[in-house]
Amino acid sequence: MIVNQASLKGLNVSYSAAYNKAFEGVKSNYEKIATTVPSTTAETNYKWLGQIPQMREWIGDREIQSLSAYDYIIKNKKFEMTVSVPRDDIEDDQYGIYTPLFSNMGESAAQHPDILCFDALKAGFTEKCYDGKTFFAEDHPSGEGGKKKVSNLSHDKLDADSYEAARTAIMSITGDKGKSLNLVPNLLVVSPANEKAARLILKADQINGTTNVLKDTAELLVATELADTPDAWFLLCTNRFLKPIIFQKRKAIKMTSLTKDDDQNVFLRDEFVWGADGRSNAGYGFWQMAYGSDGTEQSQG
Numbered sequence: 216m217i218v219n220q221a222s223l224k225g226l227n228v229s230y231s232a233a234y235n236k237a238f239e240g241v242k243s244n245y246e247k248i249a250t251t252v253p254s255t256t257a258e259t260n261y262k263w264l265g266q267i268p269q270m271r272e273w274i275g276d277r278e279i280q281s282l283s284a285y286d287y288i289i290k291n292k293k294f295e296m297t298v299s300v301p302r303d304d305i306e307d308d309q310y311g312i313y314t315p316l317f318s319n320m321g322e323s324a325a326q327h328p329d330i331l332c333f334d335a336l337k338a339g340f341t342e343k344c345y346d347g348k349t350f351f352a353e354d355h356p357s358g359e360g361g362k363k364k365v366s367n368l369s370h371d372k373l374d375a376d377s378y379e380a381a382r383t384a385i386m387s388i389t390g391d392k393g394k395s396l397n398l399v400p401n402l403l404v405v406s407p408a409n410e411k412a413a414r415l416i417l418k419a420d421q422i423n424g425t426t427n428v429l430k431d432t433a434e435l436l437v438a439t440e441l442a443d444t445p446d447a448w449f450l451l452c453t454n455r456f457l458k459p460i461i462f463q464k465r466k467a468i469k470m471t472s473l474t475k476d477d478d479q480n481v482f483l484r485d486e487f488v489w490g491a492d493g494r495s496n497a498g499y500g501f502w503q504m505a506y507g508s509d510g511t512e513q514s515q516g
Contacts, residue, residue, distance in 0.1 A: 218305050223474045226310055230317040230489060234470050237321030245332040247402060247436055248451055249460035250500065258290040259463060264345035264501065287345035289498035291465040294327060296320055297490035299480065324468040324491050331497040332460045333440035336449060339507055344499035351507040359393035369508035373405065373412045373448045375422050375429060377514040381450040381506040382432065388503045396503060398452045403433045408445035410437045446510025459505035461498045468493035
């Protein structure tokens with residue numbers, strides 16, 4: 216191939232098509248556990264977290280609910296991936312061997328929100344949420360005046376008893392007025408190693424010869440992103456507008472190129488560069504909507 220701007224433009228179209236096709240072909244799961252929140256600055260303060268407003272009978276003046284009791288900030292991070300194609304390979308008509316690489320770039324870009332959100336879920340045992348406690352903790356302030364200490368953390372391995380305890384814990388949570396938040400968990404997230412145990416709980420007619428009263432009480436999501444924490448499992452309430460995880464999107468991932476003769480990479484290294492970059496991050500919404508276990512202990516049920 217004769218390398219000029221016209222041929223490079225055509226090559227860019229070809230590589231972009233491979234990138235976009237792969238990107239669009241990825242089936243993401245992050246939206247099942249996370250709410251996407253657009254961001255327009257370097258960081259976003261979710262100071263309104265801390266209360267789940269509820270309707271009340273209007274007697275006398277309106278009761279203005281304070282939504283700035285906490286200071287929880289998610290800072291956007293920059294992410295990128297870059298590849299180069301030597302001029303010699305283009306001149307020698309070897310440019311086609313790089314097409315799969317651009318397809319892989321497209322897949323990686325599409326999977327990036329999944330990685331961020333499931334990494335945040337796994338990190339919930341050590342990373343803090345809006346109330347200053349780790350997202351999964353034994354002593355979240357709850358109830359009227361925040362005087363009650365509530366746990367959404369377990370160490371039990373996944374079985375029917377530990378699952379039932381998690382479900383009861385979420386549904387028993389009350390708000391700052393002491394009334395039920397009416398949260399019903401609907402999604403069980405497990406690693407591939409826990410898939411069998413999860414399917415037994417949610418799909419079997421019987422467990423150990425006894426009618427399985429937990430059948431179909433939640434949907435199952437087997438997340439390969441949890442493969443490095445095979446014993447951990449999570450029960451989530453994802454049927455509200457705000458899900459337990461927040462995916463904060465500042466700038467969507469986009470592919471660009473440096474293919475002009477006076478671009479530094481072309482002049483100094485005789486190679487053409489394509490790269491994809493974006494800005495985003497993931498953090499935590501309401502801990503009340505999530506229950507997590509690291510699965511390090513046998514259930515006591």
